Amino acid sequence: MKKVFVTIFVLALALVGFFVLRDQRVDHDAGQVRIVIHDGEYLVGENSLSFSEGDSLFDILKREYSLLCANAAYQPTEDCNELLFGSPVILGIDEVVTNWTSSYFAIYINDEYSTLGVGNVYVEDGDMVRLQVQYLGGE
Amino acid sequence: METRKMIMLAFAISILFVQEQILVFLPNIQFTVVLLIVYSSVFSKKEMFVIIFVYVFLDSMYYGGLNPFYFIPMLLAWSLIPIVHHGLLKRTRNEYVLAVFALMFGFVYGWMFIPFHMIQTSIMNPIPYLLSDLLFEVIMGTTGFLTVLWMYGPLVRLFSLVGDDHLYHARSIRNSEL
Numbered sequence: 001m002k003k004v005f006v007t008i009f010v011l012a013l014a015l016v017g018f019f020v021l022r023d024q025r026v027d028h029d030a031g032q033v034r035i036v037i038h039d040g041e042y043l044v045g046e047n048s049l050s051f052s053e054g055d056s057l058f059d060i061l062k063r064e065y066s067l068l069c070a071n072a073a074y075q076p077t078e079d080c081n082e083l084l085f086g087s088p089v090i091l092g093i094d095e096v097v098t099n100w101t102s103s104y105f106a107i108y109i110n111d112e113y114s115t116l117g118v119g120n121v122y123v124e125d126g127d128m129v130r131l132q133v134q135y136l137g138g139e
Numbered sequence: 140m141e142t143r144k145m146i147m148l149a150f151a152i153s154i155l156f157v158q159e160q161i162l163v164f165l166p167n168i169q170f171t172v173v174l175l176i177v178y179s180s181v182f183s184k185k186e187m188f189v190i191i192f193v194y195v196f197l198d199s200m201y202y203g204g205l206n207p208f209y210f211i212p213m214l215l216a217w218s219l220i221p222i223v224h225h226g227l228l229k230r231t232r233n234e235y236v237l238a239v240f241a242l243m244f245g246f247v248y249g250w251m252f253i254p255f256h257m258i259q260t261s262i263m264n265p266i267p268y269l270l271s272d273l274l275f276e277v278i279m280g281t282t283g284f285l286t287v288l289w290m291y292g293p294l295v296r297l298f299s300l301v302g303d304d305h306l307y308h309a310r311s312i313r314n315s316e317l
Contacts, residue, residue: 115268136260
């Protein structure tokens with residue numbers, strides 16, 4: 001019986017923590033956003049896209065570009081659905097492809113490195129988003 | 140090392156690796172923590188390091204071609220289980236103590252990656268990484284706590300049924316109640 005009570009208590013505490021933390025990871029707003037794609041060496045594309053209230057950066061990109069996402073095992077897949085928890089991971093945008101192990105897409109919002117994933121970034125009107133391939137070295 | 144013991148270690152590693160792959164679609168929900176704590180109760184510290192090294196090696200090969208930024212922190216983090224269990228916790232078999240240890244381990248495991256992630260990304264501020272990982276640490280800690288609380292006892296008793304007196308504590312487990 002003691003175990004059941006402890007389990008219920010810890011589960012309740014974890015659920016509260018989970019929802020509070022999940023809520024804090026989301027950053028809200030809405031208009032026109034400039035998307036810049038950079039392959040690490042050259043600028044390969046620039047686009048001005050409109051978005052609606054509640055659109056995440058991922059929603060905006062999904063509408064405009066052909067995306068390659070990571071599945072739960074971080075393998076590339078064209079099935080870019082939302083993950084169970086957290087943000088989807090983009091491995092490729094049109095022709096620019098990363099492999100997650102030695103390269104990834106860094107997100108810069110108005111030249112500031114974003115610590116939130118594409119699914120959790122909510123841009124504001126006039127923002128400039130740069131998706132730049134970042135090389136980490138190694139294979 | 141005896142053949143029988145080597146086979147047992149191989150089985151232990153296989154179970155560890157396969158369960159992780161089966162549960163890969165659920166982020167940070169796995170039985171790795173409870174299994175390693177159970178193994179730590181029945182195998183010696185040296186055998187535990189063999190299990191952990193092979194498991195981390197396989198895992199890193201499978202996911203990222205032995206990327207040192209994952210391989211090293213994983214190796215360090217998982218090694219904490221036998222180190223703390225055999226050291227600070229004096230090989231306790233108290234399910235509540237071990238469950239609290241598993242809960243804290245969920246957080247420590249995530250923190251272990253921070254310095255490596257800082258080197259990898261050249262972003263020297265640990266706070267963003269700490270905050271973004273907190274959600275997954277809560278999931279891992281809670282899973283560790285609940286799985287140890289409910290599964291540690293039955294699994295350790297199951298090991299004692301193997302009847303191998305060469306196992307680190309199998310004999311003492313058979314002779315005592317959890």
